[in-house]
Structure formats: C-alpha cells, structure tokens
Amino acid sequence: MMRRQGLALDKEEMSERVIAIAENLIEAGGAENLKARTIATEAGIAVGSIYNLFRDIDDLHRAVNMRLLDRLGEAGAAAMAELKKAGVTDTRQCLLALARAYAGFVEAHPASWPALLAFNRRQPAHAEPDAYEARLSDLLQIIARVLADGRFGLDENRLRIAARTLWSSVHGIVTSGYAANSAGRQADETWEQIELLVAVFIKGLERGGTLDHAGAAPS
Amino acid sequence: MMRRQGLALDKEEMSERVIAIAENLIEAGGAENLKARTIATEAGIAVGSIYNLFRDIDDLHRAVNMRLLDRLGEAGAAAMAELKKAGVTDTRQCLLALARAYAGFVEAHPASWPALLAFNRRQPAHAEPDAYEARLSDLLQIIARVLADGRFGLDENRLRIAARTLWSSVHGIVTSGYAANSAGRQADETWEQIELLVAVFIKGLERGGTLDHAGAAPS
DNA sequence: ATGCTTTTTGAACGCTGTTCATGCAGAATG
DNA sequence: CATTCTGCATGAACAGCGTTCAAAAAGCAT
Numbered sequence: 001m002m003r004r005q006g007l008a009l010d011k012e013e014m015s016e017r018v019i020a021i022a023e024n025l026i027e028a029g030g031a032e033n034l035k036a037r038t039i040a041t042e043a044g045i046a047v048g049s050i051y052n053l054f055r056d057i058d059d060l061h062r063a064v065n066m067r068l069l070d071r072l073g074e075a076g077a078a079a080m081a082e083l084k085k086a087g088v089t090d091t092r093q094c095l096l097a098l099a100r101a102y103a104g105f106v107e108a109h110p111a112s113w114p115a116l117l118a119f120n121r122r123q124p125a126h127a128e129p130d131a132y133e134a135r136l137s138d139l140l141q142i143i144a145r146v147l148a149d150g151r152f153g154l155d156e157n158r159l160r161i162a163a164r165t166l167w168s169s170v171h172g173i174v175t176s177g178y179a180a181n182s183a184g185r186q187a188d189e190t191w192e193q194i195e196l197l198v199a200v201f202i203k204g205l206e207r208g209g210t211l212d213h214a215g216a217a218p219s
Numbered sequence: 220m221m222r223r224q225g226l227a228l229d230k231e232e233m234s235e236r237v238i239a240i241a242e243n244l245i246e247a248g249g250a251e252n253l254k255a256r257t258i259a260t261e262a263g264i265a266v267g268s269i270y271n272l273f274r275d276i277d278d279l280h281r282a283v284n285m286r287l288l289d290r291l292g293e294a295g296a297a298a299m300a301e302l303k304k305a306g307v308t309d310t311r312q313c314l315l316a317l318a319r320a321y322a323g324f325v326e327a328h329p330a331s332w333p334a335l336l337a338f339n340r341r342q343p344a345h346a347e348p349d350a351y352e353a354r355l356s357d358l359l360q361i362i363a364r365v366l367a368d369g370r371f372g373l374d375e376n377r378l379r380i381a382a383r384t385l386w387s388s389v390h391g392i393v394t395s396g397y398a399a400n401s402a403g404r405q406a407d408e409t410w411e412q413i414e415l416l417v418a419v420f421i422k423g424l425e426r427g428g429t430l431d432h433a434g435a436a437p438s
Numbered sequence: 439a440t441g442c443t444t445t446t447t448g449a450a451c452g453c454t455g456t457t458c459a460t461g462c463a464g465a466a467t468g
Numbered sequence: 469c470a471t472t473c474t475g476c477a478t479g480a481a482c483a484g485c486g487t488t489c490a491a492a493a494a495g496c497a498t
Binding site: 254255256266267270275276 | 484485486487488489
Binding site: 011045046047048049052 | 476477478479
C-alpha cells in the first residue's frame with residue numbers, strides 16, 4: 001500500500017479538519033446548521049467524500065460531541081489541578097470551582113453544548129452510549145472524590161449518588177439559567193443558585209450523618 | 220360575514236385537531252417526526268392549509284409545547300391539591316410530591332418533553348418566551364409557597380432563588396436520569412437522587428438560617 | 439343568478455441528506 | 469515502461485423535506 005507521502009491530507013487529518021469545520025458550523029448556528037454541502041465546500045472536498053469519513057451527518061455530530069466532552073473533562077481536571085496547586089482543600093470551594101468550570105464551559109460553547117444535549121436525547125437509547133457515559137463517569141469521579149474528602153461519612157454507594165445528584169443539579173441550574181435569558185438577569189442568578197445549592201448541600205450532608213431516605217419509592 | 224353553521228370543523232377546532240395530531244407525531248418519533256405532509260394526511264386537509272392555521276411548523280410545535288406546559292402546571296397543582304386534601308403540610312413531603320409530579324410527567328411524555336426542551340434552546344432568544352416563562356413562573360410560585368410554609372426565615376428574594384434552584388435541580392436530575400437509561404437502573408436511581416436532594420436541601424436550610432453566600436461572584 | 443371575499447388546494451420551488459456509477463491517481467505486477 | 473488493479477474522490481441524481489402561491493372552490497351578500 002504505502003500511504004501518505006505527498007502533500008495532500010491524510011484520511012485522519014481530513015477527518016479532524018471536517019470535525020473542526022463541523023464544530024464551527026454548529027457553534028455558529030446550532031445543529032441544524034450542519035449541512036453536508038457547506039462542510040464539503042469549506043473543506044474543499046466533494047459532498048460524497050464526507051461519507052467516506054463518516055457514516056452520516058449524525059456520526060459527524062457525534063464526533064464533535066465526543067471532542068466537546070473531552071474538553072469538558074479537561075476543564076474539570078484543570079480546575080481541580082489549579083485548586084491543588086493553590087493548596088485549597090475546602091469542600092465548598094472545590095465544588096464551587098467545579099461548578100464554575102462547568103458553567104464557564106457552557107458559556108464558552110453557547111450553541112455546541114445545547115446541540116449535544118439535544119442530540120443525546122433522540123438516541124434510540126441503544127447504539128453505543130458507552131463512550132459518552134465513560135467520559136461523564138470521569139467527571140462524576142472527580143466530584144465523588146471531593147465529597148469523599150469532605151468526610152461526611154458516606155458509603156461508596158451514597159457517595160456515587162450524591163455526586164450524581166450534585167452534578168445533575170448543577171447541570172439543571174446552568175442549562176435552565178442559560179435557556180431563560182429572557183430578561184437581563186442570567187449569569188448572576190445562575191451563580192446565586194449554584195452557591196445556594198452547594199452551601200445547602202454541604203450543610204445538609206454535615207448534619208444528620210447518613211441521611212437515610214425514609215420515603216418509599218414512587219408507585 | 221357569519222361563520223360556522225355547517226358541519227365542517229371551525230378554524231379553531233381544526234387547529235386543536237392539528238395540535239393533537241402533532242403531539243401524537245412528536246410523541247411517536249420526536250420533533251423530527253413532525254412532517255407537514257403527514258399532518259395534512261392525518262388531518263384530512265391539504266399541506267397548504269396547515270399554513271393557514273400556523274405560521275410554520277415551528278409555530279405548531281410551539282402550540283404543542285404550550286399545551287404540554289399547561290398540563291404540567293395542572294399536574295403540579297393537582298399534586299398540591301391532593302396533599303391539601305390529605306392534610307399533609309410537611310415541607311419534605313410536599314417537595315417530594317411536586318418532584319414526583321414532575322418526574323411522572325416526564326415519564327408520561329418521553330418524547331414530547333425532550334422535544335420541548337430541545338425546541339426551547341434554539342430560539343433566537345427574543346421572540347416571545349413570555350408565555351413560556353409565565354407558565355413556568357406558576358410552578359415556581361407553588362414551590363416558593365411550600366418553602367415559605369417551611370419557615371426557614373428566607374426573605375422574598377432568597378425564597379424565589381431557592382425555589383428556582385430546587386426546580387432546576389430536580390429538572391436536571393430527571394432529565395439526565397432519563398437520558399442515561401443505558402443500563403437497567405434508571406427511575407430508581409433518579410428517585411434516590413431526588414430524595415437526597417430534597418432531604419439535603421431542607422436540612423441545609425434549617426441549619427445556618429439565612430445562608431449568606433460568602434463566596435465572591437465568578438470572574 | 440351574480441359578484442365579491444375568503445379559504446382550500448396541490449403542483450412547484452428550493453433546499454436537504456444520501457447514494458452510486460463513473461473517473462482517476464497511485465501501487466503492484468509483468 | 470506498459471499495464472493491470474484497487475480504492476478513494478467525485479458530483480449528478482434521487483427521495484424527501486418545509487414552504488409558497490396561482491388557481492380553484494366555497495361561502496356570503498345582494
């Protein structure tokens with residue numbers, strides 16, 4: 001065979017290029033702005049060539065999303081590293097830093113992130129959400145570690161659930177806050193909510209110890 | 220003029236009919252299943268007639284969403300009424316009932332509700348989200364009242380924020396939980412998270428009184 | 439019956455994602 | 469060097485989409 005020695009782009013290079021273009025398109029006008037012909041034109045290739053790199057446009061969108069998730073994970077890890085370097089171990093400050101990392105990430109990708117969320121909903125549920133779930137699991141691990149360091153006396157299972165609860169809550173606050181940018185207040189109130197959530201969460205965990213759930217499961 | 224005396228459907232009746240059809244289509248296959256020609260066929264009218272009732276398909280989807288929000292509001296109000304009839308005043312039980320109402324609503328509309336969420340993201344932000352915001356405000360009022368009855372010593376502003384925080388958090392838990400139905404566990408873990416959230420929230424509010432937020436605003 | 443107004447209609451337009459016969463450049467073979 | 473052979477690039481073509489609009493139909497007043 002012997003591939004690649006000229007100056008044209010390798011197949012993988014071209015894939016990266018197309019993914020980058022796709023991300024820009026989505027960021028510019030949402031997922032519905034991801035058109036095959038636009039990609040082809042901007043990448044300098046034919047429409048059909050896209051389908052040699054990706055099965056279909058959804059597959060390309062998936063690739064963009066994976067890249068987004070990677071960057072989100074990096075943002076979370078970076079936030080933790082910064083805290084460690086500054087010698088901060090306070091649970092509250094750690095959680096707030098992680099939340100800020102997430103909020104900042106969403107603000108930095110005002111169209112791509114909603115597109116990912118919308119994309120991830122209309123999945124036939126099967127497929128291979130493994131890669132997605134795996135990347136998200138890393139983030140939950142970070143949160144769980146912070147909670148573990150807080151010494152609230154949570155067993156492994158409740159640690160996992162608490163981390164997930166915290167993550168989902170912050171996620172809900174950030175996304176609803178972003179969606180409800182009708183009036184002037186948006187980021188401010190979002191951050192107030194996050195501060196309240198974290199404060200209340202810590203105080204709630206400190207008190208009462210194990211927090212056994214007395215309520216019965218829903219019908 | 221003199222309208223409507225024959226046996227054909229009134230313009231408004233036909234709108235209702237089309238909205239019902241649209242809702243079924245969305246529920247069956249997501250927002251992307253809402254095709255003009257399918258609607259026309261099922262409603263027994265021509266494609267063009269749809270555009271006499273609605274400006275475009277998005278407008279129709281908006282109408283479906285408004286109806287959904289109305290029903291969600293009714294579900295919340297019904298949950299509260301049921302609690303009142305049973306003489307329950309416990310804050311925890313009230314919040315759990317409201318959360319269960321929301322979770323049940325989402326489960327009852329596994330495709331329409333995600334479609335609403337996705338729809339509400341790619342708005343040019345302007346338009347008239349007033350109607351949307353108004354309906355959501357009612358729900359927040361209900362939560363705020365429950366929190367007020369809890370006597371946590373919150374002023375009006377922090378009451379509003381706490382209600383919004385709680386709502387957004389439950390929303391985040393329910394939607395992420397629904398999206399992450401990869402393995403077997405889904406509703407169970409979702410409910411565990413809600414219970415943890417509510418418990419922690421109440422305990423956190425009980426303690427520390429005003430919960431002054433010491434952290435500075437984000438950069 | 440006539441005229442006027444309003445609504446309904448469906449063919450047509452432009453756009454979309456996707457396919458696939460064709461062409462062609464580069465490696466392998468003689 | 470000539471010649472297969474192979475695999476990717478190509479873009480016209482296809483089916484389907486939302487949307488429009490001239491024309492037909494229907495409704496109402498006279």
